Amino acid sequence: MPKELLNKEDIERIITRMAHEITERNRGVQSLCLIGIQRGGAHLARRLALKLGGIGGKTIPVGVLDIALYRDDFAVRKEQPVVRRTEVPFEISNEKVVLVDDVLFTGRSIRAAMDAVMDLGRPSAIQLAVLVDRGHRELPIKADFVGKNVPTSLEETVRVQFAEDGLEDRAVLE
Amino acid sequence: MKIAIRNGRIIDPARGIDGIGDLVIEDGKIKAVKSQKSKGRSQRPEITGATREIDARGKLVLPGLVDLHVHLREPGYEYKETIRTGTAAAVRGGVTSVCCMPNTNPVNDNASVTEFILKKASAEGACWVYPIGAITKGQKGEELAEMSIMHEAGCVAFSDDGRPVMDSLMMRRALEYSKVMNVPLISHCEDLSLSSGGVMNEGLLSVTLGLKGIPPQAEEIMVARDIALAELTGGRLHIAHISTEGSVALVRAAKKRGIADVTAETCPHYFSATEEAVGDYRTNAKVNPPLRRKRDVEAIKEGLHDGTIDVIATDHAPHHRDEKLGEFDFAPSGISGLETLIGLSMRLVDEGVLSHEGLVEKTAVNPARIIGVDRGTLAPGAAADLTVVDTETEYTVGAAKFVSRGKNTPFDGWVLSARPVITISLGRIHEWE
Amino acid sequence: MSLKSKDLVSIRGLDASDIGLILETAAGFKDVLGRDIKKVPALRGKTTVNLFYEPSTRTRTSFELAAKRLSTDVVNFSVSTSSVVKGESLRDTALTIQALGADIIIVRHSCSGVAHFLADNLGASVVNAGDGTNEHPTQALLDLFTIQERKEAIKGLRVAIVGDILHSRVAKSNMYALTTMGAKVRLIGPPTLVPEALEELGVEIFSDMDKGLRDVDIVMMLRIQMERQGKGFFPTTVEYFRNWGLTPERLSRAKKDALVMHPGPMNRGVEIASDVADGHNSVILDQVTNGLAVRMAVLYLLAGVKG
Numbered sequence: 078m079p080k081e082l083l084n085k086e087d088i089e090r091i092i093t094r095m096a097h098e099i100t101e102r103n104r105g106v107q108s109l110c111l112i113g114i115q116r117g118g119a120h121l122a123r124r125l126a127l128k129l130g131g132i133g134g135k136t137i138p139v140g141v142l143d144i145a146l147y148r149d150d151f152a153v154r155k156e157q158p159v160v161r162r163t164e165v166p167f168e169i170s171n172e173k174v175v176l177v178d179d180v181l182f183t184g185r186s187i188r189a190a191m192d193a194v195m196d197l198g199r200p201s202a203i204q205l206a207v208l209v210d211r212g213h214r215e216l217p218i219k220a221d222f223v224g225k226n227v228p229t230s231l232e233e234t235v236r237v238q239f240a241e242d243g244l245e246d247r248a249v250l251e
Numbered sequence: 252m253k254i255a256i257r258n259g260r261i262i263d264p265a266r267g268i269d270g271i272g273d274l275v276i277e278d279g280k281i282k283a284v285k286s287q288k289s290k291g292r293s294q295r296p297e298i299t300g301a302t303r304e305i306d307a308r309g310k311l312v313l314p315g316l317v318d319l320h321v322h323l324r325e326p327g328y329e330y331k332e333t334i335r336t337g338t339a340a341a342v343r344g345g346v347t348s349v350c351c352m353p354n355t356n357p358v359n360d361n362a363s364v365t366e367f368i369l370k371k372a373s374a375e376g377a378c379w380v381y382p383i384g385a386i387t388k389g390q391k392g393e394e395l396a397e398m399s400i401m402h403e404a405g406c407v408a409f410s411d412d413g414r415p416v417m418d419s420l421m422m423r424r425a426l427e428y429s430k431v432m433n434v435p436l437i438s439h440c441e442d443l444s445l446s447s448g449g450v451m452n453e454g455l456l457s458v459t460l461g462l463k464g465i466p467p468q469a470e471e472i473m474v475a476r477d478i479a480l481a482e483l484t485g486g487r488l489h490i491a492h493i494s495t496e497g498s499v500a501l502v503r504a505a506k507k508r509g510i511a512d513v514t515a516e517t518c519p520h521y522f523s524a525t526e527e528a529v530g531d532y533r534t535n536a537k538v539n540p541p542l543r544r545k546r547d548v549e550a551i552k553e554g555l556h557d558g559t560i561d562v563i564a565t566d567h568a569p570h571h572r573d574e575k576l577g578e579f580d581f582a583p584s585g586i587s588g589l590e591t592l593i594g595l596s597m598r599l600v601d602e603g604v605l606s607h608e609g610l611v612e613k614t615a616v617n618p619a620r621i622i623g624v625d626r627g628t629l630a631p632g633a634a635a636d637l638t639v640v641d642t643e644t645e646y647t648v649g650a651a652k653f654v655s656r657g658k659n660t661p662f663d664g665w666v667l668s669a670r671p672v673i674t675i676s677l678g679r680i681h682e683w684e
Numbered sequence: 685m686s687l688k689s690k691d692l693v694s695i696r697g698l699d700a701s702d703i704g705l706i707l708e709t710a711a712g713f714k715d716v717l718g719r720d721i722k723k724v725p726a727l728r729g730k731t732t733v734n735l736f737y738e739p740s741t742r743t744r745t746s747f748e749l750a751a752k753r754l755s756t757d758v759v760n761f762s763v764s765t766s767s768v769v770k771g772e773s774l775r776d777t778a779l780t781i782q783a784l785g786a787d788i789i790i791v792r793h794s795c796s797g798v799a800h801f802l803a804d805n806l807g808a809s810v811v812n813a814g815d816g817t818n819e820h821p822t823q824a825l826l827d828l829f830t831i832q833e834r835k836e837a838i839k840g841l842r843v844a845i846v847g848d849i850l851h852s853r854v855a856k857s858n859m860y861a862l863t864t865m866g867a868k869v870r871l872i873g874p875p876t877l878v879p880e881a882l883e884e885l886g887v888e889i890f891s892d893m894d895k896g897l898r899d900v901d902i903v904m905m906l907r908i909q910m911e912r913q914g915k916g917f918f919p920t921t922v923e924y925f926r927n928w929g930l931t932p933e934r935l936s937r938a939k940k941d942a943l944v945m946h947p948g949p950m951n952r953g954v955e956i957a958s959d960v961a962d963g964h965n966s967v968i969l970d971q972v973t974n975g976l977a978v979r980m981a982v983l984y985l986l987a988g989v990k991g
């Protein structure tokens with residue numbers, strides 16, 4: 078029986094709160110850009126960017142990042158991850174990049190994402206925003222902005238779905 | 252030593268026999284045959300004192316087969332096959348007489364090579380060996396070999412098999428000269444300029460595989476030429492390994508017109524498989540002439556059925572495993588055929604193409620007649636060469652278990668239903684389970 | 685998603701979904717090639733061997749660069765065909781290379797079927813970089829990719845392949861790939877070089893180039909091997925160009941926005957006029973760039989198939 082972690086309203090609230098936290102931490106939205114990790118992070122990043130833009134009164138650049146080619150599980154996975162588009166149509170060197178993902182788990186995806194970002198340019202800083210932090214880190218990685226901390230067991234999975242994919246916004250524990 | 256073979260179905264077309272009966276062998280010769288359908292009432296053979304009783308109930312008892320076309324490889328290519336292993340493979344296949352082609356190293360183009368082969372055969376051979384001499388020295392197509400001297404030494408026919416005599420004048424002279432010995436010339440029909448380095452049948456498959464094709468016409472042009480030359484000269488022509496519809500038609504027409512002394516052979520692979528066997532570059536299906544189309548297979552069966560094709564021979568061409576393992580273009584042509592001869596040929600009987608008698612005619616009676624030897628019959632007094640064939644068995648061809656050194660066959664893994672269980676050759680009984 | 689085989693030996697062995705996956709993946713790699721840092725760590729620790737029995741700087745370089753951009757180690761192993769006949773057997777060479785720890789073996793050979801043979805005999809992934817007159821699958825895939833960039837869909841396009849079809853592995857791979865993806869293929873050339881038997885595969889054959897080019901969306905030219913001249917395939921290159929050379933005038937029979945392609949290297953003035961090769965319909969240089977992306981995609985996807 079899946080357990081609901083976040084509903085539509087919760088997610089909406091978290092995005093608003095995060096936008097304020099990001100603005101506060103960076104003292105405004107100057108030099109700020111968002112990069113969402115394919116695929117869930119991409120939706121979140123776009124929503125966050127809108128919110129941030131509203132607060133800061135300017136358009137926040139937002140891109141999506143595919144990390145398939147940077148993953149470290151080559152030897153153990155069963156088949157190749159699908160290579161999706163990376164679209165970062167702006168210069169990131171000397172910008173502050175906020176990486177956005179839906180779920181933070183082992184930290185390996187974030188490690189891959191940081192490598193991928195570094196290959197695109199040399200940002201002045203990288204920060205991390207996640208909707209759900211479910212624990213069980215295998216690398217020394219910590220999110221700067223967390224929507225909700227959820228204690229989980231390793232057997233469980235956290236699934237986040239988005240309206241952009243034609244589903245109702247929600248996060249569930251299975 | 253007295254051997255009695257009982258209750259088998261004895262087939263001896265040379266004497267018009269096909270019936271259940273008994274057969275007695277004494278001192279390496281057929282002593283007596285009694286079957287229900289024997290012409291003339293013979294007595295039930297003496298059964299007392301047999302040192303060996305063989306129960307052949309439900310099995311065929313055939314004269315040992317005569318294979319007109321075998322490559323024994325010795326001398327020179329002993330890593331592919333030897334006279335010892337080749338004749339052992341023959342016996343395993345129910346064959347008790349083999350004619351061996353001269354493309355050895357040195358070529359059998361002079362009497363000393365012929366004598367070497369015969370000496371080796373009598374020392375180590377498991378069956379009769381009849382050498383075929385080269386038509387031209389070194390099979391180069393330039394100068395006639397000493398055919399008459401080789402004939403005296405024991406060659407029963409002449410051939411440059413493996414390569415054709417491309418020069419028409421040379422072929423004409425050879426046919427004319429062969430009349431001195433009254434022996435057949437066996438022609439490997441291939442227009443080399445047209446086959447031009449091809450490695451399989453020409454058609455859609457060769458194009459899609461990117462392999463150079465050999466059109467059927469490369470064979471047919473030479474069949475037509477040789478028939479014309481046989482007509483011109485009156486020499487005896489035997490056409491080796493017919494593989495195409497067009498060749499069958501040419502031989503049929505020639506026989507009908509009665510203009511030339513021509514006989515023809517085909518091989519089991521040409522009525523059992525098509526070019527599809529090449530599949531994804533299977534070198535074991537590389538053979539020359541190449542496996543052809545379905546319509547050719549059908550035409551060859553028709554040719555066997557109506558008597559256009561006189562002989563089924565194996566063109567047993569063993570090769571070393573390493574030679575067939577690699578680039579298709581570089582792999583040598585040939586199929587190790589002795590041990591699937593009966594299994595594949597019996598399918599013709601099952602399909603109604605040939606009767607049992609017809610099959611024995613094509614594989615024993617006719618070839619013996621063509622080379623003029625006293626084989627292929629179970630007549631009392633004849634040498635006791637025979638094979639007992641189980642036709643009710645079902646077995647999977649296992650090339651790895653071939654007696655021959657050549658394991659190269661596209662029929663590996665095929666399920667066949669006939670094979671010899673006993674072959675008696677040179678007075679020895681060979682038995683298999 | 686995965687390919688079904690550990691090897692890419694022929695286009696005939698692929699279905700439309702395999703081809704679709706490769707093209708989609710290639711799009712991701714084309715992205716990478718547009719960046720300042722053109723290298724990704726996807727296949728770090730893997731070893732790629734270029735086993736070339738036939739000289740080909742272009743194809744070898746393209747594969748080498750593709751492998752390097754995926755972070756594999758690349759070893760070039762060139763053997764001259766003449767030494768092969770006498771020397772070490774193909775199988776022994778391949779087994780040796782495998783024993784050295786090669787994960788991917790890219791092979792080019794002048795005999796058809798060699799890639800197939802190696803794929804059957806080796807645990808490593810085998811990529812056919814051209815075998816005899818059989819196939820050259822990555823060339824066809826990069827051609828499809830190039831077409832797809834310019835035309836909405838491959839399905840329904842009319843494609844003319846012009847030249848020495850009989851001896852062209854490029855033509856054959858393209859014919860299979862295009863047919864699989866729903867394009868209509870025409871083969872144009874002298875009857876000595878266009879085997880009639882191919883009609884059985886549902887392609888149309890023309891010896892009259894003006895007729896064959898009518899209303900086509902794509903014109904794929906093939907390289908004419910000079911050594912065919914004087915062997916009876918055609919009398920001279922002059923006569924060949926007159927009948928089957930692609931001139932601006934001839935190209936005008938095709939659709940206005942027709943693409944002109946050539947796998948290279950070109951014989952200008954033999955099969956293609958310079959005006960056409962350099963004209964605005966030509967996508968010949970795109971083909972080269974796309975070759976890299978497509979080969980990266982192939983290597984990446986094959987590495988994911990567990991043997």
Ligand SMILES: [Zn+2]
Nearest residue numbers: 412413439491
């Ligand atoms: Zn022959």
Ligand SMILES: [Zn+2]
Nearest residue numbers: 352412413566
């Ligand atoms: Zn032969």
